[in-house]
Amino acid sequence: MTNKDMFKVFQGLSTATITTVLLKKGLRNVWMRGPKALHDTEQRYVGRAFTLRFVPVREDLATPAAWASPRSTRAAIEDMPDGCIAVVDAMGVADCGIFGDILCARMAKRGVAALVTDGAVRDVAGVLDTGLPVFCQGVAAPPSVAGLTFVGWQEPIGCGGVAVFPDDLVVADRDGAVVVPQAFVEAVAQEGQEQEALEQWIMDQVAGGAALPGLYPPNAETKARYEASRAKAT
Structure with a gap:
């Protein structure tokens, strides 16, 4: 089965159904705690995980100057392939926004299927205007560097208490977001x-x-x- 066919199948499977099937196979911890749809939607979003990771704030590293670093959220976004779902480990920190309208607009332009994070976003009106489907814990005005330090992408992360590896299958709908390990997809x-x-x-x-x-x-x-x-x- 091709990726396109597989994605079409999963677009017809609710996250509730997926969690039940995985539960029967012994996988209980697949539903990410925190991420909820920022927008009203009846759609379901399916894609391979493109992971990003934040750690607690380090004041010497988490500065506005870091946004221009080769290891930055900006650089990570330019690596995101068409159709992926960006899954961001923000450690559950909800009092700073990891992405705003400009970064979300760029992700939408690159064809990112959705953003899933256990953190918050900022510039919420602009984010909604981009059309990028966002699943997050909430909204916050301060920028990410006020509470977090970005450290890398495309490595194993924990999002909402769930282990997510690059290229795992992610499905998100009104019930939240779940991860399907590659070995269980078919x-x-x-x-x-x-x-x-x-x-x-x-x-x-x-x-x-x-x-x-x-x-x-x-x-x-x-x-x-x-x-x-x-x-x-x-």
Whole structure:
């Protein structure tokens, strides 16, 4: 399956479904705590993780002059490939904005699919105007150097208490953002589609007045009825 086809599959899988499938495989810590959609959206965003990392503020390093450094958020943005999701470890610090309208505008121009961070953004009106989908903990007026030091990109990070590696698959929707480790992508794609189909059938049963015991979760009889309905549909 090509990346394009894989992304299309995941655009049809809710983050709730993905977390359930991964839970069944023993992965409990995949939902990032903190990032929420900054904008009203019904869309789902899928992309490979492009990671960035901040550490606690070091006053000799975290200065406005650092913005022109070769190791800066500006330089990292110029490395972001089309279609990636920028995942930023801001250590949960929400009283300074890691990105503002200009940086978000550049990411949008480069084709970045979304920004996910456990920190905050600034210039919120301008950020919303860029059209870049943003999932963050909040908004704050002070710049990043008021509380954080940027140290690098494309290395393992922790965002919202979740380990994220470069090129992991990230999916974000109204329920937040989840990471799918590369080794689980194909299995989650297949099993996620099966779960979505089953749950839609269960929803139809509930709408018809069916009681939940034996239906959700489905017992053997319910599974047999579901399989029969699938066979009839095909």
